[in-house]
Amino acid sequence: MNILGINPGHNGAAALLVDGNLEFYIEEERLSRSKYDGNPLMGILEGLKYGIDVLVIGGTSPQLPQLPWTGEDPYSALIRKHNPNVQVINVGHIHHLGHAASAFYNSGFEDAAAVIVDGSGTRQEIQVNEEGQKNPGFETESIFSCDYEEGIKPVFQALGGNSDTQRVVSDNIEMDSAITLVKAYEAVSEYLGFGFIEAGKTMGLAPYGKDDELIPSLFYGGRGNKNVFVPNYPAGAHIDHTRHPYLTLKEDPKSWHSDSTKVTDAAKNLAWAVQDETQRLVGDLIEKAVKTTGKKNIVIAGGYGLNCVANYYYKKRFPDLNIYVDPISHDGGTAIGIAQLVYYTETKDKTIRPLSTLYLGPKREETYDFGDIETTDVTPADIAKMISEKNIVAMVQGRSEAGPRALGNRSILYDPTDPKGKDTVNKVKGREWFRPFAGSMMQEHFSEWFETYGMEESPSMMYAMDFKLEKHGECPAITHVDGTCRIQTVTKEQNEVYHTLIDEFRKITGVPILFNTSFNLAGEPLVETLDDAMRTIKNSDINYLYLPELGKLVHYPYNDSVVEEVEEAAA
Template structure:
């Protein structure tokens, strides 16, 4: 049985599943090279490089009645596949009869390995809903589901809202229709206040530790709900800070007028700190509510806020007795995986939990084709030891191998690597990647050594880089380039089984330095998607100051002339 699922909207994606196995999952931006791209037509074409027919097309959307609304554009995917089919095969189209948050829940639950779970979903706007209680369009903010196999997602708590002034309604127990903004939307508002696009909230997460508690800044919550006085809703796209209403903010705005940001003020940093603290605390309250309403000890966190690795670690600290799974493909792209898995279990009644072991979901490329791509360049045979020594000498080295990572985290297949012991390493690599000065970097560490360096709150691993964990005392002096100002680092634990070549490279660096860790960041420049093909990788090197690319599958080291040689 072959299922092709597509997620439309920003973070558009395609998931191809054959007999229950993901053949590939890919975000459209990796092929189009436009960040956050939607309409995954290129992904659909890529799918038919792997199969000559499909049995089911699943379209994931933000309107339950989507296929009946021409303006949504959803019908175009069915038409596109029919053109590809050209009467050679027939297929069934399913416009998933789930709300957006249910698709997030399906992605997280089926990947968690849990038999049953409470799913806590939080993102910006979710599905666009209509309810008889109010005439306005409503948007999903936070939802709790009780999930069971094969396809049971019982809604036990929900908050939806609108930009209209409608007050507070509870039409049935634990279903709330309000004028109050969701906490992900408030996070986006502060993201914009600090000069970033709303969709780049991860930058705000990096800025937050530079702030401090500031009681002069109004709280983002009142009696457990978003502060409407502080937030001006402009849903579904975003929300704005109502700076004019608060003198401390209106005065601060004089130093960073819209469209202009030379550096961040102390107030901006304190705003970032406050929204991070208050929204993560609100998520903890939702987890407590999920346990109360479902009796579950298994918790799945998904939706856009699920990528907040600082909050994710807070859940570990707060709830040591809960089994918490934070889905690594939490953003909207992951809903194509959720849609495919939901359809699979709908058709098969399969109740066997299968934990997601890897997110290396990209297309498989033939390493033999790399030789042609690098012909004429400065190429030499190499070893793990050679590459480790090159990194130790202070060189930035990229690694390109195998299938690309699903989601936003680079996990050793499309990564930029550096020596974590170099004191000003963060500034060096931020400069080369054209990133903001304050943004921290992640690291990869041999799994068996992780407890010597970091506090995982009793957990054994974090293979998908989903938690900003605290380092042990003194570690910040040993690997300063990857430890953030709050003494945390977003880490990836690595084993040979998980990623053989990458593990052996880290091990080689360990033998040279006594440090079983590599500085790891995504293989891209600021504002660009992660590289997908070797041609993308070579173009990135040619237009940057990075010289080296390591191809472990053929044990070649490529040195690329770039703009630093001009």
């Protein structure tokens, strides 16, 4: 049985299960080239190449736009025109359940408690008094009990409402008008000039800050401080700086996004505060999940699950728990979860299928007419030598990565030992000065370089981990100001070409790690096709493009000056 799950909404995505096995996943932005594209029509067309028996439609609302005359939603109509026998199931009313399903069924655990921390999920009507009056609320935090016998059952939900919402508190429901964890984080991100959906930038700025007594507590009783945040569900919230003059921004925050000399202590310390307080509160939610379910296996999803700093914090705080963080924690991952939910519910199958790879993009056999562009036959050893000589090399191979992390198939690579490496690659990508870069390393050297807290691997790059003290300073280009790095471990079985390339770099430098960042420019999705890659090369300062499957190195000759420019500026 082929089941295609789709998520309409931001992080639009399509995922295909074939007899319960995850065979394909793609986010719409990779195909449309429009970041956060929420209409997975092109993803459906890719899924149709496999054949579809069931279409499962997710999102955050069961109400979809209707086409004139037929009254169908556009996704059902597209499927029907290819195969009128496809069964269509709309599950837009179970958004958090979709997150929980993806996290649990991909974890490999026999049972678990799922902790979902999200911005705003499905709207629900909650009774607020004995007279039967109901108020609307939107899913924000949830706990589910998960196993293969009973399925996935909710045990606790927190919901956010508007200013008229009456407070409801019971053993399994909390709802009021106060701002919740993710909406507070988004409000701070918006206030700092990043936009509410760019919370990762706030996470990157946070380690530059510190505890500041002039910043009020952002939360009381697990909910946002109403003297700081003004809620407006489901759209979000904003900071009321009139009550706290210290938080008043003295100038446009975008002025310091590219100039570290202009950033204020208030901005840095506000980022630190929201990171510190939210990760502690999610830790409290994990404790609640253990207490209410009795389970020691914890799976985490929802947008906050992409907070790799918080994920490492949980590992340190809860050494006795088995924690799995869904690598596609954002809403795109629900396309997988809702398909799995339908499959396991309908078939009663109890087979455990841990996620074995994130290289799940479309299978392609691409050709490209390079014309007069210089190409050279190369080996991984040649590329490793070029990187060790401070050349920026982009790499495209195989199927694209699912989720937001580049894991060696759509990556920009550089030398992590270069003290100027961060500035060099920031210039290429047009990124803010305070954002950290990631690394990829041979798994067999993982525990030699990082404080692993019992982890044997980090294949999905979901943790910002402490370098061991004796390794501090050895990889300055990927070491953040707090001594951490978001690291990916690589084995030959996972990605043979990439592992070989890192090993060749190790042979030259003694360092089994490569600087790895996503192959895209600021404001753009990761590249998907070879055409995307070549267009990005031509519109950037990237020196080289390595195509392992062709054994070719593409040299675009107009991009050779960036390293020299950074060195001159630093002189």
